[in-house]
Amino acid sequence: MKIFNILLSGFLFAFCVSCTNPLATNRKSDRVKIVNQGVQIDYTDTGRGDTTLFFVHGWCINKTYWSNQVVKFNKRYRVITIDLPGFGKSGKNRKVWDTKTFSNDVNAVISQLNLKNVILIGHSMAGDIIIQSAINDPVKVIGLVGVDNLKSVGIEHTPSKQDKADYNKAIDEVKHHFKSFAYKYVNNDLFFKTTGSEVRNRVLKDVANADSVIATACLLQDDFNEASKLIQTKKKIYLINSDVNTTDTTGFKSKNIPYKIMYVHATGHFPMIEKPEEFNLRLEQILAGI
Template sequence: MKLFYYSAAFCLCLAVFACNNPQPKNTNAVNDDKAITTNLVSNNVRIDYTDTGSGDTSLLFVHGWCINKTYWEKQVAYFGKRYRVVTIDLPGFGKSGKNRKDWSTAAYGQDIKNVIAQLKLKNVILVGHSMAGDIILQGAVDAPQNVLALVGVDNFKSVGIASKDSVKDKKEYDESIGAMKKNFKAVAFDWFNKQLFYKTTPKSIRDRILNDVAQADSTIAIAALAWDSNFSESNELMKLKKKLYLINSDYVPNDTTGLVKKNIPYKLFIVHDTGHFPMIEKPEDFNRQLNNVIADIKRQ
């Protein structure tokens, strides 16, 4: 069974709720050092991106569900002074195109592979938030020769931990998705407010996130949540044979017993007292932990 880590809470929260109730102009950043003007296209869909800095190491940041590349602005400003830093809007979100039907993990993994190839990125550290954890994992499996390591951001919190009642979970999940199809904004807001924000999450950040969720294409957003029973995080991580780095909040416990049991190499870094969005809730703490990750990678 595959879902990003908060799926069980998502199912429960939405199930309760259900019972109770022209393309934009290309704004790709031009890097002064390299003057890159690549028109990124993957599976006939244009991908909007920024490309900042230079160096022998590339950081590719991938956002989570219903948000966009601007959530990495603090990381671009900080790490772009020492590395080549690329951020993308996943197809279907932000300023990227929407002209396709496939919003699966496999399709998004191909997008990551295509971005790496078209921008000629070398020594890539993939950083993926929320659902993008599985996306960067798939991308790394598709293009392993270019990837140094994976960095999950508040995800992979229970890899290899099988559900005790996967049939029940699947039924609740399907019911929850049905509720979201009927009232996307209300159900999504309920989910974020009850499960993804923490008591310390500032109102300005809550409002920003909820506004982006409200502006998302609901058909694409729901499709991106699709239950992909063929994708196994633990199997793909073992296949990749690279260390997994995690920069996670601790408002939801991190259960690494599955990683240990599967002999998957990992290292966990914590950003304390934030909700699901540590890179914007505590950017300085997040950047410090990512610095630690990069230092560990370079020691390998």
């Protein structure tokens, strides 16, 4: 699973919600306990409509990061947000933290809430998760939207000896000094120069409070072939990415993967909370095309 973007002497790694709308009443099903393979999944379920927007957060954060989107979209759609197991208020009582397992969690929520016409919206590492979830349930999942992710799909890179040495050094730091590594990485690489202190402090606090064992296990997953998986979905991928770091579309084009990219100008890795109005406009435009 490609989780975080960090350049170590030329070697690129791919890194890697919503509080209940105070203006809308939670559906009765919010009181239903959702469990997948013994792990409880915390979620919100608001709004009504024949199409469901299902938001999935990224690494070390939680469903409250989608609060602006819940308020905006639950007037016309059924809107679901979840805390992925291991994060937020969901359970931690398992040992596997990879794309396949997380995608099964998403599908479990779809099944247990009997959701239909689901558009999955996944931030950061959840880009891979929603792709696999669409493969798992190609009938109920009708659309895929990635948020600041999938920026080098299908691009091959052969690491040099120095790249490998830098990689091993980084992994050692992640395993033995997680909090200092994560704080340094997030603070230096996931914010833009204009990212406000409120956003910075929020993200850094959530990273600092994350379960380091689970967070590290997520980072070490790197076996998800995004290009082949996207082809397998037989669906167009829509992206809402920050325009600060380039999205390389070469792989999409060379492998004939249907895609559409919209950009949110001058944000860090969290456009949905940094510029929610602009983000929501881009998502509205995408929804009109699905």
